[in-house]
Amino acid sequence: MPELRIALDEEKLADRAAEDIAAWIGEVLTRGNKFFHWVLAGGSTPRRLYERLAEPPYRDEIPWNRVRVFWGDERFVPVDHPDSNVRAVSESLLRKVKIPSANIFAPRTDLPTVEAAAAQYEKDLKYLFHVIPRFHLVLLGLGEDGHIASLFPKSPHLQEEHRWVVAVKDAPKPPPERLSLTMPLINNADQVMFLISGEAKADVVRRALNEPIGKYPCQYVWPMAGTVVWWLDQAAYPGGALS
Ligand code: 6PG
Numbered sequence: 001m002p003e004l005r006i007a008l009d010e011e012k013l014a015d016r017a018a019e020d021i022a023a024w025i026g027e028v029l030t031r032g033n034k035f036f037h038w039v040l041a042g043g044s045t046p047r048r049l050y051e052r053l054a055e056p057p058y059r060d061e062i063p064w065n066r067v068r069v070f071w072g073d074e075r076f077v078p079v080d081h082p083d084s085n086v087r088a089v090s091e092s093l094l095r096k097v098k099i100p101s102a103n104i105f106a107p108r109t110d111l112p113t114v115e116a117a118a119a120q121y122e123k124d125l126k127y128l129f130h131v132i133p134r135f136h137l138v139l140l141g142l143g144e145d146g147h148i149a150s151l152f153p154k155s156p157h158l159q160e161e162h163r164w165v166v167a168v169k170d171a172p173k174p175p176p177e178r179l180s181l182t183m184p185l186i187n188n189a190d191q192v193m194f195l196i197s198g199e200a201k202a203d204v205v206r207r208a209l210n211e212p213i214g215k216y217p218c219q220y221v222w223p224m225a226g227t228v229v230w231w232l233d234q235a236a237y238p239g240g241a242l243s
Pocket of ligand 1: 073085140149150
């Protein structure tokens with residue numbers, strides 16, 4: 001069972017998660033790490049969290065020059081497309097804080113195919129890390145079907161053991177073409193944090209936490225030598241239904 005942290009509502013969820021992330025960045029950098037390596041989540045849930053981190057005190061107190069950001073997944077659309085996760089985070093956070101562009105490791109979706117984009121992102125990560133990276137934080141959302149990043153139920157990519165990034169061609173959540181980090185990278189993290197908000201997620205939260213592991217990709221997230229925290233607001237938390 002992951003550690004569950006419950007916030008009153010969406011606003012408080014953003015506040016509390018921002019507080020946690022800022023503290024974690026401080027702790028990791030105090031340990032002597034030159035950089036904090038953070039995999040950002042896509043989708044709509046984290047937007048308020050990103051906006052909160054772009055406001056005082058976090059905007060000014062987090063040493064953004066020592067934070068390197070990556071994406072857990074990206075839709076294969078132009079970077080100025082409304083569906084782009086890179087665009088979403090750039091607008092809500094990255095353009096508002098003093099993070100050097102050299103610290104932003106975004107997937108390239110201007111390549112001819114999603115396969116080429118996935119291969120290039122994997123090449124970029126391998127050039128930086130050489131060996132499988134141990135991200136200090138992997139931030140994830142949760143789909144109503146239990147998907148994480150762009151790893152969907154019954155996808156063969158859930159069993160991928162060697163590739164760091166895969167191309168997804170048939171995502172049930174539009175747009176269909178995406179690239180996604182794989183489970184080995186996610187499960188090599190120091191900390192995985194889920195951010196889950198809204199009544200629409202309560203059913204999958206209850207099922208994923210109570211049903212045997214297998215059906216929901218979120219159940220595969222179990223860092224071997226790290227922690228996993230589920231941050232939820234009350235609307236997404238099924239409460240007493242948890243065994
Ligand atoms: C994506 C996300 C995806 C998302 C969930 C939840 O690119 O779509 O990475 O995994 O986190 O689908 O999405 P919402 O936060 O919008 O509910």
